[in-house]
Amino acid sequence: xxxxxxxxxxxxxxxxxxxxxxxxxxxxxxxxxxxxxxxxxxxxxxxxxxxxxxxxxxxxxxxxxxxxxxxxxxxxxxxxxxxxxxxxxxxxxxxxxxxxxxxxxxxxxxxxxxxxxxx
Numbered sequence: 380x381x382x383x384x385x386x387x388x389x390x391x392x393x394x395x396x397x398x399x400x401x402x403x404x405x406x407x408x409x410x411x412x413x414x415x416x417x418x419x420x421x422x423x424x425x426x427x428x429x430x431x432x433x434x435x436x437x438x439x440x441x442x443x444x445x446x447x448x449x450x451x452x453x454x455x456x457x458x459x460x461x462x463x464x465x466x467x468x469x470x471x472x473x474x475x476x477x478x479x480x481x482x483x484x485x486x487x488x489x490x491x492x493x494x495x496x497x498x
Contacts, residue, residue: 395491453478
């Protein structure tokens with residue numbers, strides 16, 4: 380089972396297939412918060428941005444010039460096991476992101492049928 384951190388406003392967490400479809404339609408942003416060495420070793424989810432947890436606060440803050448995310452667009456996050464993506468989800472919630480989902484680990488993405496791309 381996937382380890383989702385559900386938004387209190389949503390009724391259920393999206394599946395990997397639903398996330399992949401929404402990312403492909405540019406309706407959702409998928410973010411890999413692992414370190415670069417981890418991403419290089421295993422690849423990342425197809426269509427995912429790579430923003431390590433260590434810089435998430437900067438890359439998610441609309442007031443910062445290097446912001447890569449949009450507050451009003453849903454965001455799904457993953458790491459190796461779900462811990463760091465849970466911390467990233469908390470950061471995004473504090474910054475005012477309305478819909479944030481922790482899909483757990485990269486293995487959860489793969490087990491759910493998500494495609495992988497090499498970096």
